[in-house]
Amino acid sequence: MSVITVEAEAGTEGKDDVLVKVGPGDEGTGPRVDVQCKPLSRSSIERIVNDIVSSEGVTGGSITVVDKGALDFVLRARLRTALRRGGC
Amino acid sequence: MMFRSRLYVPGNQPRMLINAGVYGADMVVLDLEDSVPVAEKDSARDLVAESIWSLDFGRSGLYVRINSDPDDFVLDLGVLNEKCNGVLLPKAESLEIVELLSGLLAKTEEAQEIEPGRFIIVPIIESAVGLENALAIASHERVAAMTLGVEDLTADLGMHRKDEDALLYAKSRIVVASRAGNAAPLDSVYGNFRDEEGLLAACLHSRDLGFEGRGAIHPNQLDTIHKAFAPSMKELDWASRVVEAARAAEAEGIGAVTVDGAMVDPPVVKRAERIIDAAKAPGAVLDLDPVPEEEVAE
Structure with missing residues (x-):
């Protein structure tokens, strides 16, 4: 189990990329996730975020995803980087 | 294993990674070194690792240009999996550093149950010391090809010109050492990706010297490189x-x-x-x- 302890980010708002911001928050209920994207992408992005959060054992904090058309592998990479930078 | 063309792709640029495999380069080189700012090295490793798992690189051999410092390249090797063919080692200066890297690659192969010796090493000679030790470096069993990095090499040699005449000794030395060490000699990149005529002339000159291929910084250089290195x-x-x-x-x-x-x-x-x-x-x-x-x- 791990929590996000510091504010951090990974990625960019450039085309085909995604910006992931993380920060500290309440522990125990899982991180609060905010996704900013085109409507059709939302469920896919939320599924990937949940998968990564679960596999990394993240139990608290906040995650903001600003998608600019990134493929799944880009989102997974940016999430892993942001969480590690955030202290997970 | 073909080495005619190697396309360098910055490891921190999703757009470029996505398309890297569609151009038909013999080698796609996912770069963790000079094209990635120091503060983004960790992010680029994640992105390159995920791209290797997820993307289809077509018929291209898949390589990673790691960082030259062992403290960094230990981390870089974490991106490798069985889809990869090897690594490019920049600023290679000695047999010892190649042996160190080879040992780490062997451990990676063992840990992932990959056939021993799958990951080849392509040293990049970028200094006077590296040039002097080129034969020993090329002779290592994992070294299947060797190339040179013109920018760093000319700076280290104190050269004021970077044209083909000025580089003749260094390039010929790479060819001789590579052939003597049973490795394929590969020429450096051609920097001006809009100068097709200049690229073709440079590639034909490379071929005359004995090189088997050339690096590309842009996909539009690949056809010219393949044309130059194809037999008539x-x-x-x-x-x-x-x-x-x-x-x-x-x-x-x-x-x-x-x-x-x-x-x-x-x-x-x-x-x-x-x-x-x-x-x-x-x-x-x-x-x-x-x-x-x-x-x-x-």
């Missing part, structure tokens, strides 16, 4: 006759044989076999003749 039909015809004559001579126990009036000895046969191998390469452009016929060596 006349070369292929000559090579086929040489190999056929050599085989016939061997079968009949004849020591000496000639083709087109010239003696065919083992080095000539070896050169002919290289030409045939190049002709078999995917994407080889055999209907074009990049070399004027009168310049074809016989």
